[in-house]
Amino acid sequence: MDFKSVEKKWQKIWEDEHRYHAEDFSKKPKYYILVEFPYPSGAGLHVGHTPNQIAMDILARKKRAEGYNVLYPIGWDAFGLPTENYAIKTGIHPKEVTKKNVEHFKQQIKSLGISFDWDREINTTDENYYKWTQWIFLQFFKKGLAYKAEANINWCPNCKIGLSNEESEGGVCERCGATVVQKPKSQWMLKMSEYAEKLLQGLNETNYWENIKAMQRKWIGKSEGTLMHCKLKSGEGFDIFTTCIETVFGITYFVLAPENPLVDKLKDKIQNWNEVLQYREKASKKSEFERTELVKEKSGCILKGITAINPINNKEVPVFISDYVLAGYGTGAVMAVPAHDERDYEFAKLMNLPMIEVISGGNIKERAFEKGDYLGKNCKLINSENFNGLTVEEAKIALNKYLEEHNLGKKESTYKMRDWVFSRQRYWGEPVPLVYCEKCGWVAVPDDQLPVKLPNVEKYKPTDDGESPLSRIDEWVNTTCPHCGGPAKRETDVMPNWAGSSWYWLRYIDPHNDKAFADFEKLKYWGKVDIYNGGGEHVTRHLLYARFWHKFLYDNGLVPYSEPFDKRVQQGIILAKDGTKMSKSAGNTVDPMEYVEKYGADVSRLGQMFMGDYTEMKPWSDATMKPCERLLNRIVALKENVQNGEIRPENRYILAQSIKKVGEDIENLKFNTAISQIMILTSHLENLKNINSEEYKILLRILNPFAPHITEELWEECNFKPSIENTLWPSFNENDLVQNEVEIAVQINSKIVGRTKICPTSNQTEIEEKVKNEFESKFAGKEIIKVVLIPSRLINFIVK
C-alpha cells in the first residue's frame, strides 16, 4: 500500500466533509480537548508541537469512537517578537509574515492527519479576535484592576530599545551584547495580586498533576505571618511583615528596601544623604542578573540620624537600607533579628551589630538559630520579658494577640506573586484601548469603537526614547476624548504576548460571535476544558494568567464556571538524538516533518508515540520509525487472510485484553504500551491460518486513533459497514479476560522451583495437591508451615 497517497486521499475527504466539526448543543456528552495553540514561526512545526498534537489527536479520536461530542480546536498565537523582529529586519509587514507562516503550519498539521475542527480556527492577530482581548482588558480597567505604575523594563542603552526577559538573558542584549540596565517606565499593570488567594484555592477544584499544582502554589507564594506597625523616633510610621513574630524581642535593627519611599520622606533627617544616594544608585544599577546571582554578598548603608522603636519593648535601634530587602515583597521593610535569621546574621556580622538570643536551643556564636531549626521542637523563649518560658508555638499566638489588643499589628498573609506588567513598547501586539484626556484622565474606548486597530507604521523598531513605534503616528495618536469630546491622545503601548492566550479556549467555543466574546449558553454546554496539554514552561506564567482572566470573568458573571481547565498534562521534553538538549546553536534539532515525508503520517505518528513514556523526558529516536512501518505493513498484509466470520472463542481472550489495554492506555497517556499491545495482537493474528472479519475489525478499530488513514483505507477495502468512524469503540466481555489455563510459578520458601499449568478457577486445595504431586521430590522430608496463593500468578510454600 502506498501510505502517502492513501493519506492524501483521506485528508481531502475529511476536509471536504468537515468530518471533525464539533456540533454545539449536541445530545452526546461533550469532551473538550485543548492543546496549546502554536506561535507560527518561520521554522514550521517542531518536536515541541507534533507529539502534543498527535497525542491529543489519539485521545480525541478514541473519545469520538466512544460516542463523545469532542471539541478539539486549533488556532494561532501570532502576536510576538520573532515576527516583529523579522519585520524590523526585512520591512515586511508582520501581517504578511504571519499569514505565510500560518499557511505553512496548517499544511503541515493537515499532513499529519490531526483531527482539528478547522471551522473554529482562531488567530490572536485577527481584528475580530483582538477586539475581544481589548474588550476584556477594558473590563479590568472598569473594575479598577488595570492601573498605571512605574515599573522597570530591561533597557539596552546601545540599541535604545526595551527588551523582553528572553532577549536579555544573562544580563546582556541579545542583539548587540551590551549590558542591559533597568529603566523605570510608566506602564499598565493588572492587579493580579488581588486574585492570589482565589488562584491558590482554585487549584483544589482542578485535577492538575500534583507537580503542576505545587509549582503554581510556589509561584503564588503565600506566607502567613504578622504585620507589625512600627515607628521612628521622629514620629513617622512604617509597617513590617514577619513570619516569626516570636523573635520580636530579638530585634537589633530595621532594614528598608533601598527603593522604599519612606527613605525619600526622611531625606532632611538623614545625615548621610549622599552616602544613601550612592548606595541606592549602586543597588539600582545591579541588573536583574546580578541580583539573582548565587553569591549574595550583603551590603547596605545606615540611615544616620534615624532611630526606630521596637513596638514590643520601646527599645531604640538603628535603621539601614540594603538590597537584601526587596521593595516588591511584603512592605519593603523588615525587622532584623540576627540571632534567628541567617540573612540578618550575615548583615549584622558585616556591620558589626549586636544580636540578642530570644529562643533557646541554638548556638548563635556559630550561626543563626532559624525557624527551620526550632519549629516543632518545643523550644522556649528567653530574653522576652513576660513571654519568657513560652514555647515558640505558644508565643506566636500570645504575641499576635498582644499586638492586636494594643493596636500594634495583626495577623496577615502575603504573597510572592506580583501584579502583571501589561504594557510593551512594541508594535506587534494588541493596542491598549485607552485614551488620555487632560480633563478626564484615562478613558476607555467605547465598545462600539472596538477594536482599536493596529495602524500601519513605516518602521517597526521602538523609538530611541523607548516608546512604542505607534507613538510616531500623530494622526493615530491624536484623537478625541470619548467622554468630553476634547482633544486626547491614544495609549501607544501594546499588550504583552500573553494577552491573547489568556482567554483563547473560550473563543473556540464561539469563534465567530460578533456580539460577545462567546455566547453564554455555548459556554455552559462546553463547560470546562477537560484536558489541557501544554509545555512545562507555561505552567507558571501562561497557566496563571489564563486562570486569572477566567476567574475575573467568572466574578463578573461572564463565564459560567470558576476554573477554566479540569486536567493539565504535559509532554516530556524531547532531547536531541544524543540525549543532550536540542538547540539551534548546537545544530542538533530534529525536524519531525522529515519523518512524515519519509514514512508518511501514520508511521510517523506511531513512531513518535512509541519512543517512550509520553510524559517523561526522552531523546528523539529514529529507531522507532522502521518497526512501526513494519507493523503497518504486516497489518496490511493480514488483510489477505481475512474471511467472513465472527470472533472465535480461542481468540476472545487476546482481543478482550487488547481492547482493554489499548483503551485504558490511551486514557492514561501511555501510548507506547498501547502500541506494544497492538504489536502483540498483530503477531497473534499472523500466526493464525486465517482471520475472521470481526477479529480484523477489532484490530483496525483500536489502531485507528493512532493510524487513522491506513485503518480507514483497509476498512473500506474490506467493504466493512458502517464506516470505521461510524463504528463504536469495541466492547468486550469481562469473562473473556479469564483464560481456562494459566501458568503459575511454584515457589518453595519464596524461591522459584518451577512452573505449572492450572485452571484459574480451581480452588486452593486442588492447586496445592496438584503442585505437591508434581514437585514431590522437592517436598521430601519437609514440613509445610504455610501456603500463599496469588490467583493466576504463583503459589508459595513455606517449609521447614
Add this chain to the structure above:
RNA sequence: GCGGGUGUGGCGGAAUGGCAGACGCACAGGACUUAAAAUCCUGAGAGGGCAACUUCGUGUGGGUUCAAGUCCCACCACCCGCACCA
C-alpha cells in the same frame, strides 16, 4: 538552600507488593537471493558449567514482608522549576 521528578540489559523502555527485563532497537546465527536490500525464523541480563543446573542482578546502605524495582528510613547522582520572599 527550597519544591517537584528520575535512576531497571549495549540502547529506548515494560512490570495493581507476586515469575524483573513485556514491546522494540542494535547485535549474532539461519532461511530466501548470483549478491545486496527488504522480509521471515532462531538466540540472548551478567558470571560459572559440556549439560542438567547454579550464583549475582532494578543508583547506595538499612528496614518491613512468605514475597520489594514497587512500601518505610537514611543517603548518592542527574534533570526541571524557584531562589536574599522576611
